[in-house]
Amino acid sequence: xxxxxxxxxxxxxxxxxxxxxxxxxxxxxxxxxxxxxxxxxxxxxxxxxxxxxxxxxxxxxxxxxxxxxxxxxxxxxxxxxxxxxxxxxxxxxxxxxxxxxxxxxxxxxxxxxxxxxxxxxxxxxxxxxxxxxxxxxxxxxxxxxxxxxxxxxxxxxxxxxxxxxxxxxxxxxxxxxxxxxxxxxxxxxxxxxxxxxxxxxxxxxxxxxxxxxxxxxxxxxxxxxxxxxxxxxxxxxxxxxxxxxxxxxxxxxxxxxxxxxxxxxxxxxxxxxxxxxxxxxxxxxxxxxxxxxxx
Numbered sequence: 001x002x003x004x005x006x007x008x009x010x011x012x013x014x015x016x017x018x019x020x021x022x023x024x025x026x027x028x029x030x031x032x033x034x035x036x037x038x039x040x041x042x043x044x045x046x047x048x049x050x051x052x053x054x055x056x057x058x059x060x061x062x063x064x065x066x067x068x069x070x071x072x073x074x075x076x077x078x079x080x081x082x083x084x085x086x087x088x089x090x091x092x093x094x095x096x097x098x099x100x101x102x103x104x105x106x107x108x109x110x111x112x113x114x115x116x117x118x119x120x121x122x123x124x125x126x127x128x129x130x131x132x133x134x135x136x137x138x139x140x141x142x143x144x145x146x147x148x149x150x151x152x153x154x155x156x157x158x159x160x161x162x163x164x165x166x167x168x169x170x171x172x173x174x175x176x177x178x179x180x181x182x183x184x185x186x187x188x189x190x191x192x193x194x195x196x197x198x199x200x201x202x203x204x205x206x207x208x209x210x211x212x213x214x215x216x217x218x219x220x221x222x223x224x225x226x227x228x229x230x231x232x233x234x235x236x237x238x239x240x241x242x243x244x245x246x247x248x249x250x251x252x253x254x255x256x257x258x259x260x261x262x263x264x265x266x267x268x269x270x271x272x273x274x275x276x277x278x279x280x281x282x283x284x285x286x287x288x289x290x291x292x293x294x295x
Contacts, residue, residue: 036106065131076121084112152179160180202277208267209275
């Protein structure tokens with residue numbers, strides 16, 4: 001696929017998601033809550049998870065309206081997790097997406113409530129009164145709930161907080177990041193795939209692809225944390241080192257971590273090749289984008 005074609009697709013899908021978020025995240029919530037929610041989720045971010053949803057949906061010729069709802073829902077979960085992750089009781093960060101974090105801007109209580117409300121809104125978006133079958137709604141809710149709960153993102157965050165100052169072996173570190181970051185990225189792929197017809201072979205391959213890119217994203221994040229400046233990342237660089245957190249760079253070394261990210265990208269491409277899907281080019285390009293990004 002030509003770079004221009006992929007870049008155009010990315011811009012168009014990002015605009016679709018931004019417009020949908022503008023529409024569904026209301027600023028009319030009481031006591032300024034909507035303002036904090038919109039600050040947390042609008043006008044920032046790469047929208048990688050929504051892009052994975054829509055690329056997977058395209059790969060299986062899925063319903064675009066359903067895929068957009070899934071894309072918005074997963075971004076709302078991601079945004080809520082960042083708001084809570086940045087709070088003083090967690091990572092205590094003051095910069096996110098190039099601007100002050102929500103608790104710095106609006107206070108800790110409002111930040112907590114904004115995160116709670118975005119989490120609830122994600123599941124509201126996935127369960128419209130019409131336009132989606134009950135089976136698809138149930139599948140999407142199950143995928144997102146499992147990815148964001150105790151077995152996924154929240155569980156990974158718990159391991160992360162409990163691991164500060166400890167030495168983890170590679171298997172334990174991989175499991176932590178698979179839960180904390182990777183499972184939500186994998187769920188994004190599977191939520192997109194649920195929007196259209198796909199056989200067992202394709203679904204298994206897409207699940208493998210999602211697992212590979214999900215872990216690759218975190219490996220690259222660890223690399224960027226020690227190789228980029230805060231103004232490039234849009235968040236505080238060197239935070240993991242300062243907090244004495246285990247990372248793939250601290251465990252493997254910088255060059256080995258970079259090599260591992262490329263190996264995971266190769267695994268993702270191999271999974272797509274086994275999928276039998278003829279329209280997976282956007283997913284292939286996203287795997288490249290995840291590993292080659294600089295922020």
